[in-house]
Structure formats: structure tokens, C-alpha cells
Amino acid sequence: MEKQRCTETRTWKAKSFTALLAAVTAIAFTIPVEAAQGAAKYNAKGELQIPINYRQWVFVGAPVTPNDLNDGKAAFQEFHHVYIDSASYAAYKKTGKFPNGTVLVKELVTVGAKSSSSGNGYFAGEFSGIAASVKDAKRFAKEPGNWAYFSFMGENGKALASAKAQATAACNVCHQQNTEDWVFTRHYPVLRAARPAK
Ligand code: HEC
Numbered sequence: 001m002e003k004q005r006c007t008e009t010r011t012w013k014a015k016s017f018t019a020l021l022a023a024v025t026a027i028a029f030t031i032p033v034e035a036a037q038g039a040a041k042y043n044a045k046g047e048l049q050i051p052i053n054y055r056q057w058v059f060v061g062a063p064v065t066p067n068d069l070n071d072g073k074a075a076f077q078e079f080h081h082v083y084i085d086s087a088s089y090a091a092y093k094k095t096g097k098f099p100n101g102t103v104l105v106k107e108l109v110t111v112g113a114k115s116s117s118s119g120n121g122y123f124a125g126e127f128s129g130i131a132a133s134v135k136d137a138k139r140f141a142k143e144p145g146n147w148a149y150f151s152f153m154g155e156n157g158k159a160l161a162s163a164k165a166q167a168t169a170a171c172n173v174c175h176q177q178n179t180e181d182w183v184f185t186r187h188y189p190v191l192r193a194a195r196p197a198k
Contacts, residue, residue, distance in 0.1 A: 039085035047162035061188035079109040
């Protein structure tokens with residue numbers, strides 16, 4: 001008798017869990033991709049807040065412009081670790097397009113060691129800066145391609161908590177050339193591999 005009740009409880013629990021799972025799944029699938037992501041957060045002044053969980057996003061590539069090859073002063077020093085928010089990655093994989101709300105983060109890292117047991121090379125040193133780009137047809141309606149650019153480089157190498165969009169000429173203009181929708185996909189093997197075949 002005792003045993004019987006116990007099984008019933010377990011069955012009930014299993015049933016309600018299945019129902020809950022179904023409900024959650026239904027919600028997850030009915031939210032459109034664009035509304036679901038929300039990777040870009042703004043403060044009351046309309047400035048983009050520094051993205052926080054981007055190291056849990058999708059890492060798409062690591063271009064490196066070492067000071068060595070740039071007269072000792074690379075424009076963006078030196079490794080560029082680039083991430084895309086997970087929901088936009090999923091959308092890109094499906095459609096080959098960057099949806100509204102896409103956020104890309106470029107984390108800068110200096111060159112540290114130049115040799116290791118694997119040979120001579122450039123080995124990542126310390127984090128030195130963070131920049132981001134956001135596509136938003138409503139918020140950045142006036143920007144070419146609807147992309148806005150943000151640099152969180154504060155004084156004394158400290159990261160800013162939030163940043164206002166850079167002037168179009170400072171960043172966007174360069175990103176218009178030889179890119180796929182303002183993104184340097186050709187330098188990101190992960191995005192190239194994700195792009196659906198035409
Ligand atoms: C002279 C050209 C040039 C200018 C100006 C420029 N960028 Fe870029 N940016 C690049 C290139 C090339 C890449 C990809 C390869 C790399 O990281 O070097 C890139 C990559 C990025 C990425 C990664 C996503 C992507 O679009 O590929 C971000 C974010 C970014 N830049 C932000 C900025 C910000 C913020 C500014 C202005 C302060 C800026 N960029 C100005 C050339 C430029």
C-alpha cells in the first residue's frame with residue numbers, strides 16, 4: 001500500500017514535470033528571435049552598457065595586429081577576440097543574416113610572450129580593451145546599415161561602465177568596406193562555417 005502511493009506520487013511528479021517542460025518549450029519557440037535576445041542593454045542616457053556575459057557567447061575569431069608589424073603601435077592592440085551573442089549566432093546560422101539586436105564584442109588582448117614550447121609566435125598577454133557593435137534598425141535608423149559602434153576604453157586603461165555611440169566617421173565608415181553587412185566575416189572562420197549554403 002505504502003509502495004503504491006509512492007509510485008503514484010512519482011508518476012504525478014513526472015507528469016507535471018513533462019507538462020512544465022512542454023509549456024516552457026512552447027514559450028521558448030513562440031518568442032521571435034529578435035525579441036528573445038536582448039543582448040544590448042542601455043542606461044537611462046541611452047548609452048550602451050558594457051556587455052557582461054559575452055565570454056559565454058560564441059567566439060568567432062581572433063585577428064591579431066601585433067605592434068611588431070605596425071611600427072610599434074597597432075591601431076587596435078593586439079589580439080582581437082571577437083564574440084557574437086548566442087541568439088544572433090543561431091539566427092545567422094539559419095538565415096545567413098545578422099538580425100536586429102545583433103551584438104558583436106571585440107575584446108583586445110596584448111601580445112605577451114613571443115615564444116613557448118610550441119615555437120616562436122604571438123601568445124596572448126593581458127586584456128587591454130573592449131569595443132562593441134550593435135545592429136538595430138529602430139535605435140540606429142540613421143546609421144549606415146543600422147550599425148552603431150562603441151568603445152569602452154576609459155582613462156588609465158580602465159573599462160567604462162557604459163559608452164555612447166561613436167560618430168559615424170570614426171568607426172562605421174571603415175566597416176562599410178569589404179565586409180558582409182558591416183561585419184568582417186572574412187576574418188571569422190566560425191561565422192564562415194556557420195553561413196548556410198546559398
Ligand atoms: C580603419 C578601419 C577600421 C576602423 C576605423 C574601425 N574598425 Fe573595427 N574592425 C576593423 C577590422 C579590419 C576588423 C576585423 C579584423 C580585426 O579585428 O582587425 C574590425 C572589427 C571590429 C569589431 C568586431 C566585429 C566586426 O564588425 O567585424 C568591432 C566590435 C569593432 N571593429 C569595433 C570598432 C569600433 C568601436 C571602432 C571605432 C572606435 C572601429 N571598430 C573602427 C576595421 C576598423
